Amino acid sequence: MEYSFYDFLKLLGSLALFLYGMKIMSEGLQKFAGDRLRKILTAMTTNRVTGVLTGVLITALIQSSSATTVMVVSFVNAGLLTLSQSIGVIMGANIGTTVTAWIISALGFKVDIAAMALPLLAVGVPLLFSGKSNRKSIGEFIFGFSFLFMGLSLLKTNAPDLSRNPEMLSFVQNYTDMGSGSVILFVVIGTVLTMIVQASAATMAITLIMCANGWISFELGAALVLGENIGTTITANLAALTANTQARRAALAHLVFNVFGVIWVLCLFKPVTMGVSWFVEDIMRTADPAVAVSFKLSAFHTTFNICNVLILIWFVKLIEKTVCKIIPQREQDEEYRLRFITGGMLSTAELSILQARKEINLFAERTHRMFGMVRDLLHTTNDNDFNKLFSRIEKYENISDNMEVEIANYLNQVSDGRLSSESKLQIRAMLREVTEIESIGDSCYNLARTINRKHRSIWILLRNSMIIFIRCSS
Structure with a gap:
């Protein structure tokens, strides 16, 4: 086997750079728009439709559904959002997070954005050392954006070539030829991987690279995407562990919403994946299979989340009742306990x-x-x-x-x-x-x-x- 431990460390380092880029890009945007985000969340959640649109907008802006859902849980904890309002925003966050996959597919596989990373860093340096807070935040965003695509480029470069590693190819094929069993297995892998990495965008990038390199088929990539949608809910649930009852209910609603979506898509897995594949091939007509499969996965991710919202937006009250039954209201006592401060739940x-x-x-x-x-x-x-x-x-x-x-x-x-x-x-x-x-x-x-x-x-x-x-x- 030609793939050494040193090569594996380089792969992990590439992933670390990607994650770091995602982190500081998201934080830079949140710092730049901190007060605006707060006003948007509290003003634009009057009904379930505006709540969904708010979730889409904020997540598309800060490029992190985990940050949005943790923010929403914190706002529920602080009494600024009701449980019903928070469910709508979380639904929108699921749609907003699909923007990241489209950006990676469009720029990471069609355009060599990594070549522009160093010039972008040169632009970002003076902003980063600026005395003005907003300029620093923009500088952080530019640095994060550059590191993200440098990490993605290094991930593609350092990923093992299965054609030159027959043992690894044989190992992967053992788990990809089990029919429905493989689909379920990859849903579980996607869930666990996202729970570990704590960033669905990172696992989405890994999935795109695995499919682009021919490790796994589009169908198994779609199964990983489904698992990632479950795994990403863990962040908010961990953040809500020490929060009040309503905040824990909001985090649980996110998990219930995504698990239900994964279940119905698994029941219709073949028709959904075939429909998405046919649609993208008909629209794209690209000769590059790596680009085609990356757009298929992005389209599947978006289709899954939009359809899930369209189905469940009419059942917000039912979801609310369900999570209220699972997590009953605790009796308030006079014991010492901070109600709103829960170890820095908000990320900025x-x-x-x-x-x-x-x-x-x-x-x-x-x-x-x-x-x-x-x-x-x-x-x-x-x-x-x-x-x-x-x-x-x-x-x-x-x-x-x-x-x-x-x-x-x-x-x-x-x-x-x-x-x-x-x-x-x-x-x-x-x-x-x-x-x-x-x-x-x-x-x-x-x-x-x-x-x-x-x-x-x-x-x-x-x-x-x-x-x-x-x-x-x-």
């Missing part, structure tokens, strides 16, 4: 400020509730009720101390990212707010302790008076 610092703002509002509400308890303590005469209320105030004081530390730590982490001057001012103001709210909580607790001492003194005085009265009476 600008958007993460929103989570901190919602958490500070919750902190203020808890402190206001604590003040109400102190007021009630003044008018409580029953000793048992008094002790319960005072214990509750003590518990709230501990919660207040913990919330101050956690929110301040989170804001400090956010401030480490690259922020606009307005966002930096916001963070400083928010840190002051947190300190002041915690100070109010301390004052409430000190008042409660004073009332408790007075209460104890009164009871001691009454008890002593009663003892003296009884003795005098006898």
Whole structure:
């Protein structure tokens, strides 16, 4: 076998460059359009159709369905989107992510975009070192775009040639000639691979290269694409593990939606793949089989997601009811738990400020509730009720101390990212707010302790008076 371990490492390095390019390209776009994305998400989700269009637009812009769905889950967690609205946006994100496959097919296989990568990097360098935040973000996007296609070009170059590796060819053929079994196997492989890589665009690029090099047929490539659509839902579900109930339901809705789509396509697998293949061949009429198969896979990916949305958009309420049954509402208690800050669920610092703002509002509400308890303590005469209320105030004081530390730590982490001057001012103001709210909580607790001492003194005085009265009476 001519393919050595060193060649395999070069292949992994090419994939790493592709993933890094995808990451910084997406982050650059998110930083450039952070506030705009927030406004689009909250303003354009009034009904299921506009929600789908919003998901398509945002995912096409930032080139990452995972980033969109994680963002949506975070917005549900922060109470800015309802579960029903989030399902529509997630449906749109599935369509928007297919744009990446078309870009890779059009530029990665028809045009030698890697040859333009170095000149693009030269353009991006001055922008990257610019003092203006927006220019830096554009520079990051250019660098990411260049690295992405350099990685894709290196992936194609370093992929093993099966014609020169008969052992590898024999190994692959063992798993490609099992009929329906092969299709199911490749769906599972696509799912697992995307779960590991955490980027459906990367596994899509790998699938395109495998088909273009003749490793696998178009049908098995389509099966990998189906698996990738399941695997990509894992990112949002992992992000939602520590979120509130509604956010976990939104992430689960994404999984339910994609799994249902894969099931019905598998039932009609032959007609769907034959229809897509015939359509692309009739339209494209290209002599290059690598280009033809890449466009077939892109068309299959788009057809699958559009058809799935057209079918399930009418069943949003049913999906909502299903996920609500699977994840029932948890009873709210007074245990210490941050509700909106969940370990930096949003992928950019600008958007993460929103989570901190919602958490500070919750902190203020808890402190206001604590003040109400102190007021009630003044008018409580029953000793048992008094002790319960005072214990509750003590518990709230501990919660207040913990919330101050956690929110301040989170804001400090956010401030480490690259922020606009307005966002930096916001963070400083928010840190002051947190300190002041915690100070109010301390004052409430000190008042409660004073009332408790007075209460104890009164009871001691009454008890002593009663003892003296009884003795005098006898």
